[in-house]
Amino acid sequence: MTQKPLTIAVTGLNATDNPAPGVGVLRALRLGDPESRLVGLAYDALDAGIYADGLTSDVFLIPYPSQGLEAFFSRLEYVHDKVGLDVIIPTLDAELPSFIDLEPRLRQLGIRLFLPTREQLDLRSKARLVDLGRKSGIVVPATAVVSDVEELGRVHEKVPYPFFVKGVFYGATLASTYEEAVHAFYKVVSQWGLPVVVQATVRGEEFNVVGVGDGKGGLVGAVPMKKMVITDKGKGWAGITVRDPALAEVTQAFVKATSWRGPFEVEAMRDAEGRYHLIEVNPRFPAWTFLSCAAGMNLPHAVAELAAGRPAPVFGDYKVGSMFVRIAIDQVASFADFQHMVTLGEVARTTNGGQP
Amino acid sequence: MINQRVRDLALSDTGFVFDPYSGATFTVNPTGLCILRALAEGLARPDVVRRLRESFDAPPAEVEADLDDFLHLLGQQGVLPQDFHLDT
Numbered sequence: 219m220t221q222k223p224l225t226i227a228v229t230g231l232n233a234t235d236n237p238a239p240g241v242g243v244l245r246a247l248r249l250g251d252p253e254s255r256l257v258g259l260a261y262d263a264l265d266a267g268i269y270a271d272g273l274t275s276d277v278f279l280i281p282y283p284s285q286g287l288e289a290f291f292s293r294l295e296y297v298h299d300k301v302g303l304d305v306i307i308p309t310l311d312a313e314l315p316s317f318i319d320l321e322p323r324l325r326q327l328g329i330r331l332f333l334p335t336r337e338q339l340d341l342r343s344k345a346r347l348v349d350l351g352r353k354s355g356i357v358v359p360a361t362a363v364v365s366d367v368e369e370l371g372r373v374h375e376k377v378p379y380p381f382f383v384k385g386v387f388y389g390a391t392l393a394s395t396y397e398e399a400v401h402a403f404y405k406v407v408s409q410w411g412l413p414v415v416v417q418a419t420v421r422g423e424e425f426n427v428v429g430v431g432d433g434k435g436g437l438v439g440a441v442p443m444k445k446m447v448i449t450d451k452g453k454g455w456a457g458i459t460v461r462d463p464a465l466a467e468v469t470q471a472f473v474k475a476t477s478w479r480g481p482f483e484v485e486a487m488r489d490a491e492g493r494y495h496l497i498e499v500n501p502r503f504p505a506w507t508f509l510s511c512a513a514g515m516n517l518p519h520a521v522a523e524l525a526a527g528r529p530a531p532v533f534g535d536y537k538v539g540s541m542f543v544r545i546a547i548d549q550v551a552s553f554a555d556f557q558h559m560v561t562l563g564e565v566a567r568t569t570n571g572g573q574p
Numbered sequence: 575m576i577n578q579r580v581r582d583l584a585l586s587d588t589g590f591v592f593d594p595y596s597g598a599t600f601t602v603n604p605t606g607l608c609i610l611r612a613l614a615e616g617l618a619r620p621d622v623v624r625r626l627r628e629s630f631d632a633p634p635a636e637v638e639a640d641l642d643d644f645l646h647l648l649g650q651q652g653v654l655p656q657d658f659h660l661d662t
Contacts, residue, residue: 459597460596488596
């Protein structure tokens, strides 16, 4: 007997030169089960993923979580009434606390998530990276949390210049002097608020790992990648899957220490001695997630299955040397879709739950 | 004892090399490719030199020097440990 195709909603549809992960996750889900109904949850009527041909059946605008939990839940309830959601896969850092808080209420509606707990989420936060390093035995760079400019003036006693000034959710600016640090501090505060994280620089090459934790200290699967081209925003524009046992150990140590449940991305620097330093852990899929499919591990599909209470696919080994090169294209968009997004806040391409 | 990392290098006939540990790609000339294949097989230094002499028309001293230069280069690139010495 075949299982009922799932209706899965995915957030994070913006796809600029600093893309959100939604499009990659949706592509993976489409590949994982061509029968599934994929629904986009967008924050802006011009999010590029809304207009990608054949990607989603329907798209709905949702309010930013900052507009309040009730408004956010109410909109998800509306989407559920319209399409009958089985699973939601959030892909943005800033919305995760809201989704975690809403998980019991969404479950009552029959909508499942596969996310970390609040405690797990906090433990991997940039502000607590040193605690995570201590608990897991992973090497982390010197890090300090600052809440005002006065503290910033003294921070070099703990974290020497040059250092990165980071927002709680996003952004990293390299500062070599106090003046640069102050400038970066105010920029981060205006975008992401307090506190601000100051992190020592590590010389070396950057490696990333996309993975899924089973919530019991084990890995459902993980695929490591080295960035081959990095944009001026520090984003990987091309990458290749690699295999280094030392990097696999870092990933396993993180998952074991946190009993991580759900998708994650480990960002690490490898120094000249081959030692990995954990820079940060993102609590969601990265934008390059589709590479996991090319390497033989469709991690978004696994998350959808696990969220729905089904057994996760059993993965063999991933393929080393799988490569991606991102491309920027001008896709032709439907003006009618744009009109619907602006006026109605939704595009319903199907009425019977089928393909777009 | 040859490093596992050399065994894991992906070598193509065109001389394109992929290091799965570091994700680095580089190209080598036929001499380099011959040496990497010999190292991956775990050959000792005299056997590597013999294979090079069978494949390329070069005096023994030049073969030895080229081999040392290439091993040094692999060390610099992190493919081999800096203090690596080929078994004699």
